[in-house]
Amino acid sequence: MAYRVGIVGASGIVINTPRGEPSPPLDREISTSHVSGLSYMPEMELAAICDINPEALERFEAAWSERWPETRLYADYGEMLEREKLDILTVATSDHRHAQIVIDGAECGVRGIFCEKPIATTLEETDAMIAACERNGVKMSVNHSRRWFPLYHKVRQAIRSGAIGTPTVLTAVLGGPRAMMFRNGTHFIDALCFFAESEPVKVSAILEDGFDHWDRYRGDGGKLPENDPGMTGTVLFENGVRAIFRSLKGTAPISSLEITGPKGVIRMGGNDRGAELAVLEDVRGEPTRTMIYPEQYQVQGTVAAYRELVDIMEHGGESISSPQDARVALQILLGFLESHRQGGRLVDVPE
Template sequence: MNKISRASLIGVGKPARVGDEKDGCKIGYIHAEMLAQSPRIQLVSGVDLQQENLTIWQEKFGIERGFLSLEQMLAEDLPDVVGIATYVGSHYPIIEKVARAGVRGILCEKPFLNSPAEWAKLRSLIAETGVKIVVNHMRRHQPLFQEIRRRLLAGGIGQPELMSAGVAGWDLSEWGAHWLDLFRFFNDDATLSWAFGQTRTRALHSFGHCMEDHACGYFAFSNGCRGLVDGGQALGSATMVIQGSEGVIRVHNEGKAEIFTARGSELLETDSYGPAVWLAPWHGLLDWMEGGGEPDLGATNQLLTSELNLGLYLSALHGDRVDFPIRSELAEWPVDTIARKNTSAP
C-alpha cells in the first residue's frame, strides 16, 4: 500500500469572480475538491497572500492550516508535495523556495514559466536539488483526447498536416497553452522547428501580467505537421480541426469528435472531465517520486510546451520567425515587453 503524501496548495483562489471571467477562476477550489477524492494525497494546508481567500477556502474544504507566508509554511509544516496555483510570474520564485526547503515534488499550474531566462535557472535548480515538477496540462488525460491521439498515431487520417483551434475570448497562454500542449501530445511530442506569432496588445492586464486582446500562432513540428491557434476568437464551428493526408477530425466541445475518411465517418463520444482527469497529474508525480519514470507532464517535456508559448510571443515582439530552440535572455513575460513597446511607440 502506498503511503499517504501530505500536500500544501499555494494560491488557493479568489472565492468569487470579480468583474469578468478573466479575473480568476479559482483553480485552487478544483484541486481541493479533487484531492479530497485521492486515496494517496492529503491536503494539509494552504498558502495565500489574501487572508480572506484563505479563510473561505479553508472553511469550505475543512483544511486545518492556512499561511499568509510561504516561508512560514515551509518552516512549520514541510509537506511532501505542493501544488502551485498562483500566476505565471510567481511560479519560478515559488518553485525555487520550495525546492530549496526540501520539498521533493511539485505540481505547477500552466502557463508554466514566465520568461526564457527562467528556463536555464529551472534546469540548474532541478539538477542541483533533484526536485520533480509536473505541469497541470491535465487535458492529456482527457479520454477523448487520448483516443484522438491513439487514432492519429495509428495513421487513422494518414499523415497529420494541420491542427487548428480557436480560443474565443482568451489568450495564447491562460487558455491557449492547453491547445499548444495538446497539439504537441497529438504529435507524440515531436520537437518544434519554428513559430510565427502576432499579437494585438492594448491595456488588458490579468493573472498578474499583460494579456493580448487577440493573437495568432502558426508553428511547425519537425515531423512536418503545422499548428495554428487563434487566441481570441473561435475558428469556425468546431473547437478544433485536425487535417491529415487521408482524412479530417473535427472536435466539438471537448467531449465529441467526428472522424471523416474515404472509408466513411465515425463519431467518438466520451465523458469530458472527472476526478480521474484531474488526479492523474498528481498521481503521476507520486509515481515518479516513488521510482517510476518521468511522465509526459514532467518538466523535461513541459519545458518544450513553455518554449512554444514563449516562442510565439518572441516572434510577435521581434517581428520575425522564431526557430527552435529559442535563443533569448528576456527576463520578463514577453507580452509585458510588447505592451511597453506599444505604449512607447509614437
C-alpha cells in the same frame, strides 16, 4: 501513508467546489480544482494552504473546512515550507510568480511539485526550476490538464494507428473574452505539441491591437483578460507538421481542435467527451463519419495528475506533462512575441 500536500495560491482553480448537489446513486461530479481533486484521494492530506490575500483563505475555509478542518493557513509560503515538512508542493500563483516558489520548494525537501501552467514566463526561470528539481531529486509535473483527459490519448492512438494518415495540419481555436495567449492559450499550444509529436522549429504571429510593446511577457499573471493578448499564429514542426492557432477576444466563446491528414480529419471541442473522425475513401463521395469515444476511467483529470505524481515519486519515471514538455509550449509562446515584434515574420523558436 498519507502524503502531506501544501498549496501556494488559493484562487478558484484551487478551491472551487463541484457544481450541483449529489443525485443518488450518482455523486461527486468531476471537478478540476486542486482541493476538490485531493478531497477524493484518501492517501492525501492537505496539510496547509498559503495565499497573501486573507479573503482567499477565508473562501477556502468557507468551502472546505468541513472536509479539511486541520489544514493550516499561511500568508508566507517560506514559513509554510519550513514548518510543514511537505511531500508535495502545489504552485498555483500568478503565471509570472511560479519560479522562485518551485525553486524554494525543491531546495526545502519536498519530493514532488505540481505547478500550474504556463510553467513560467521566461526560459531562464524555467531552466532554473528544472535544474533545482533535478539537483534535489524532486519530481515535477505541470498542469496542462488535458494530458490527463482520456479523449486526448484515444485520439492520439487513432492518429498513431493511421486513421487519417500522417498528420499534416493541426488547427486550434480559442474564442471568447478569455482568449488569453499565456493564461489559457498555453493549453492549446501544448495540445498542438502533444499531437504533432515533434519539436517546433519556427513560428510566426500577430498579436491583437494594443500589444506592440510586448517584447516580453508584460501581463498581470493571468488575472485580467485585457492584460494578456489574443493572437493568431503558425508553428512549423521538425517532422513537417504545420499548426495554426487562433486565440482572439471578440469571437464566440468556442474552443476546438482539428487534426488533418491525407486520409481524413479528426475534430473535437476543447472540453468534449468525444471526437469526430471523418475519412474520405473516394474523392467523389462523401466522407465516412464516426465518433471516437474513450474508455471510461475511474481516475482521470486532476486526480490522475496527483496519482501520477505520487507514482513517479515512488517508482521513478517522468510525468506525461513534464516541465520539459511545458518548456516547449513556452518556447512557442515567446517565439510568437518575437515574431510579432518583427512584424509577423517567420522566426526560429527560441532556445
